[in-house]
Structure formats: C-alpha cells, structure tokens
Amino acid sequence: MQHEYLARAERIMQRIQQLAAISEDPDGVTRTFGTPAFLEGRDLVQSWMEAAGLPTRVDGIGNLRARLESVNPDAKTFVLASHIDTVVNAGKFDGPLGVLMGLDLLEELIGQRTELPFHIELIAFSDEEGVRFHTTYLGSEVVTGNFDHSLLARSDSAGITLADALVTMGTNAAQLAADAIPAAEWLGYFEMHIEQGPVLWERNVPVALVTAIAGQQRVELHFRGMAGHAGTVPMHMRQDALCAAAEFVLTAEQFAQAHGKGLVATVGKLNISHAASNVIPGEVTCTLDLRSPNQAQLADAYRALLAFAEGLAAQRNVELVWKLVQQTAPVACSEPLNELLTQAIAAAGHETIALVSGAGHDAVPVSAVAPATMMFIRCYKGISHNPLENVELADLAAAIAVADQFMHLLRTQNPTR
Structure with a gap:
C-alpha cells in the first residue's frame, strides 16, 4: 500500500513541476489572476481533470470546477478545493498542491468505481492571493454567494478593472450570482495545503489538523x-x-x-x-x-x-x-469534520498536531455557509511565498493516505448530516 501512495505522490509531483513551468516570470513562479500565464496554467489543470473523465467548467470569476456525481441526484455537495493563482515570485506548492491532491482523490474514486452518497466538486479557485486587485478570496466568495459586485469596478496597477479583466478572460460577470452553491446544498469543505510554518518541519511530522484560521x-x-x-x-x-x-x-x-x-x-x-x-x-x-x-x-x-x-x-x-x-474575522474549523480528520490521521499512524493557521485560506469565506476543515502538509523549513518552498515525497505520500482515510470516513459516517 505504501508503494501505491508513493506512486500517487510521484504523479502529483510531476504535475506540480509541469504547472510551475508556466509563469509570467521566466526565472520564477508567478501566475496572478487573469494573466496569460494564469490562463495557460488553468488550461493545463483542466486537461488533467478531463483526462480523468470529469466534466469541467469555468465559472464567471474564472474558477475551474470539476464534479463527480453521486448516485443520489438530490444529495448534497462536498467540496475539495484550493487555489491556483500565486503571489509574485512564488513557490510551486502553495495552492496548486491542494487542487492536485483533490484530483488524485477523485481519480482513485473513479478507478475504484466507488458509489458516492454525496456529490464531490473539485474547485481550483482563480484568486485567493489577491495580488492583482488587492482583494482576497474572489473565487471562493463567488462560490459561497458572498461576492461583492462593487469590486467589479476596482482597478489593478495598470488601470484595468476587474470587470474588464473578466471580459479578457472570456468569462461572464452576469453569471456570478448563479455560480454560487446554495448554502442548503453544501455538505462540507476540505482543503489540503502546505503548512507555511515550521512546526511540522521541526517535529518531523507529515500532517497537521487545522483548528482555526486567523x-x-x-x-x-x-x-x-x-x-x-x-x-x-x-x-x-x-x-x-x-x-x-x-x-x-x-x-x-x-x-x-x-x-x-x-x-x-x-x-x-x-x-x-x-x-x-x-x-x-x-x-x-x-x-x-x-x-x-x-x-x-x-x-x-x-x-x-x-x-x-x-x-x-x-x-x-x-x-x-x-x-x-x-x-x-477569525474562523473556527468544523468540530465534526475535524474529528473525522483526527481519526484519519491516527489511522495512518501519525500523532495529531493541532495548529491555528496564520495564513488566510479559502476555507474562511466557505465557513460562513458550510462546515470546513483543513489539513496541513509539512514543507521545507516552513518556507512559503518563496521559490524555496518544497514538499518531500514521503510527506506527500503520507498526506495522501490520510486524505484517503478521511474521505472513506466521510462516506461511511457523514457526521455533517
């Protein structure tokens, strides 16, 4: 089984490297919202989703969304997500790792022909970092129905408004309200992300449970x-x-x-x-x-x-x-989902380290409409927003094992009902 997890980790790492090669800056990794490099990177991720047999779409704010349907058409939706935009001169893992781990989970479920008691939507959020328009969570605020439409008039440093940027991206601002998942249809949310801090690195533990976000x-x-x-x-x-x-x-x-x-x-x-x-x-x-x-x-x-x-x-x-x-505002993660994640970490043979995230994540706006939980993954010296950002293969394999167990527990126990 460990060999299987390592093979899956290697596949994710290969995709991370391919995506990192697409950048506004030839000497680093920069894919800010709406730029040609961002669009090229999103197209690459979309091609991997479609190759897995997942139907995909791009919504009005530029989020890339794939969906694995339950056998029950009236089931609620569980969301796996992170972002694929970056800061300037970024690392390779902040954001994309969570999206590609989510894709790996869906590929496994498809391969096993697993019947789902709920729908799963995998989302690559278009703008979490807020670099271009100096406002975070554009992508997740649309999905949660909390988008502030006055932001469409906000301009970037070149004087281009968000509304104009969406036109250039080929999306339709008029559909933003329709792109939200209604609060009654959410089952929950799970985000996998590098820690962006040194605790796991110093303690040599591959994963952690996130209890709250600053x-x-x-x-x-x-x-x-x-x-x-x-x-x-x-x-x-x-x-x-x-x-x-x-x-x-x-x-x-x-x-x-x-x-x-x-x-x-x-x-x-x-x-x-x-x-x-x-x-x-x-x-x-x-x-x-x-x-x-x-x-x-x-x-x-x-x-x-x-x-x-x-x-x-x-x-x-x-x-x-x-x-x-x-x-x-500070956000507390869902206690029922955190309990499942704690069980998954223990089942994979690791101690449970509970951390508060000082970094912001898309789980913040999601928590206003749905139960949300996060898993941190050990990264090199806790370095992030930096080209030195790195994840070791063994830690990624361990995180995949935990994520598999978490999704199994969610399917069988479904504590958010």
Missing part, C-alpha cells in the same frame, strides 16, 4: 507631504512622506512584538512616487497586513495603529489617507 485586516496608507530639493530645503521645514512611512513601518513591527501572542503586523509593499536620490519624497504608499486568531486583539491593534498613523501625520505635517481594503 482573522486579517489589510490597509493601504498614503502619506502625502511636499516634494522638494534635497539640497535646499532645511531639515526642520521638510514634509518628508518617506520618513513618516518609515516611522510607521517600525512602529507597526514594535507594536506587534509587544502586544500579545498571535498578533502579527507586516508592511509588505512600499512605493515612492517620482523617486530620485536628490528629491525629498513627497508621496509614499504602503500597505499594512494585520493578523490574529483573536478578534478583540485584532480590532484593538487596528485602532491603535490607525491612531498612531493619524498622530504621526499631524506631527510631521503630512496628509494621511488610511483605506481599509479587506478584512476577515
């Missing part, structure tokens, strides 16, 4: 001062937007370090308008990413850093525009 708040900050000559404006008369931004960046780091376990703050993007070595920066844009599994802690941090930024702007005589662009 909440997030993302902010765009614009500091506007006055550009001037670097040699002629006295220091005490300057309105340096970059100095204001720099002070905010360091304060955000210090605040998160000082205010409690679980809170993290990141400024991951900084842009200086009309930058030159001999010009005082007049306008700077940066981002703030706040995360915590504790909603009260997250809200307190948001209010405190907003107040600091406002005071800083007044002190430095610069204008501040603070724009909240995305927020999600």
Whole structure:
C-alpha cells in the first residue's frame, strides 16, 4: 500500500513541476489572476481533470470546477478545493498542491468505481492571493454567494478593472450570482495545503489538523507631504512622506512584538512616487497586513495603529489617507469534520498536531455557509511565498493516505448530516 501512495505522490509531483513551468516570470513562479500565464496554467489543470473523465467548467470569476456525481441526484455537495493563482515570485506548492491532491482523490474514486452518497466538486479557485486587485478570496466568495459586485469596478496597477479583466478572460460577470452553491446544498469543505510554518518541519511530522484560521485586516496608507530639493530645503521645514512611512513601518513591527501572542503586523509593499536620490519624497504608499486568531486583539491593534498613523501625520505635517481594503474575522474549523480528520490521521499512524493557521485560506469565506476543515502538509523549513518552498515525497505520500482515510470516513459516517 505504501508503494501505491508513493506512486500517487510521484504523479502529483510531476504535475506540480509541469504547472510551475508556466509563469509570467521566466526565472520564477508567478501566475496572478487573469494573466496569460494564469490562463495557460488553468488550461493545463483542466486537461488533467478531463483526462480523468470529469466534466469541467469555468465559472464567471474564472474558477475551474470539476464534479463527480453521486448516485443520489438530490444529495448534497462536498467540496475539495484550493487555489491556483500565486503571489509574485512564488513557490510551486502553495495552492496548486491542494487542487492536485483533490484530483488524485477523485481519480482513485473513479478507478475504484466507488458509489458516492454525496456529490464531490473539485474547485481550483482563480484568486485567493489577491495580488492583482488587492482583494482576497474572489473565487471562493463567488462560490459561497458572498461576492461583492462593487469590486467589479476596482482597478489593478495598470488601470484595468476587474470587470474588464473578466471580459479578457472570456468569462461572464452576469453569471456570478448563479455560480454560487446554495448554502442548503453544501455538505462540507476540505482543503489540503502546505503548512507555511515550521512546526511540522521541526517535529518531523507529515500532517497537521487545522483548528482555526486567523482573522486579517489589510490597509493601504498614503502619506502625502511636499516634494522638494534635497539640497535646499532645511531639515526642520521638510514634509518628508518617506520618513513618516518609515516611522510607521517600525512602529507597526514594535507594536506587534509587544502586544500579545498571535498578533502579527507586516508592511509588505512600499512605493515612492517620482523617486530620485536628490528629491525629498513627497508621496509614499504602503500597505499594512494585520493578523490574529483573536478578534478583540485584532480590532484593538487596528485602532491603535490607525491612531498612531493619524498622530504621526499631524506631527510631521503630512496628509494621511488610511483605506481599509479587506478584512476577515477569525474562523473556527468544523468540530465534526475535524474529528473525522483526527481519526484519519491516527489511522495512518501519525500523532495529531493541532495548529491555528496564520495564513488566510479559502476555507474562511466557505465557513460562513458550510462546515470546513483543513489539513496541513509539512514543507521545507516552513518556507512559503518563496521559490524555496518544497514538499518531500514521503510527506506527500503520507498526506495522501490520510486524505484517503478521511474521505472513506466521510462516506461511511457523514457526521455533517
């Protein structure tokens, strides 16, 4: 049996490598939502789904969806999913691994001619990372019926709106509402994903149970001062937007370090308008990413850093525009599904490690309409969003064994009824 799991892991790894070869950047892995590289990668995944005998379709937001039908036409739908978009200069596994493991599970069920008591839908979400339009979960929010149609007017850095991007992709925004799975038809949701943290790596355990997902708040900050000559404006008369931004960046780091376990703050993007070595920066844009599994802690941090930024702007005589662009509350995974996953991990011979995910996942919007659970898979040193991202073959084989057992338990026990 172990040989069978290794063979399946090798097949998944081969597909991971083939997909990673498709990129906007020839020196890395970049497939952001709606780009030619994204579409080419999605077409490749679709070809594998169809080769397995699965009917597929692309919905209005660009999600790729395959379906394995139950013998009962009135059965509910269980969703296996992850995303196939990436950050810039990404690793190979974040997102696609879950989609390709889901495909492997369906291929096994088809090969075994297993009769299903529920439908299974495999979804490759089109946009989880939110890189292009700075909003996460576009794909899963459509599937859960929670898509905000005002986002269609949002523009990317090139001035292309989301609505225009969908036209270019050949999809139809008018069908977005119809693409949702009604809440009454959901049975549950299972996402397989690399850990993106070092716990499993350090403990040398292949898989973990996810109990909760941290909440997030993302902010765009614009500091506007006055550009001037670097040699002629006295220091005490300057309105340096970059100095204001720099002070905010360091304060955000210090605040998160000082205010409690679980809170993290990141400024991951900084842009200086009309930058030159001999010009005082007049306008700077940066981002703030706040995360915590504790909603009260997250809200307190948001209010405190907003107040600091406002005071800083007044002190430095610069204008501040603070724009909240995305927020999600912390999410607890389904206890009944987590119990099944715990049984599956034990049956495969591994200890159960329970983790809270600091990273966001499509399980967040799904949890608003359906029971959701996640399994983490050990990755090299916990490195993610980085070309060094890697999964060892033995760990992948172990994860496949757990996933097989989980799906067997779900079919036979169905605790979400």
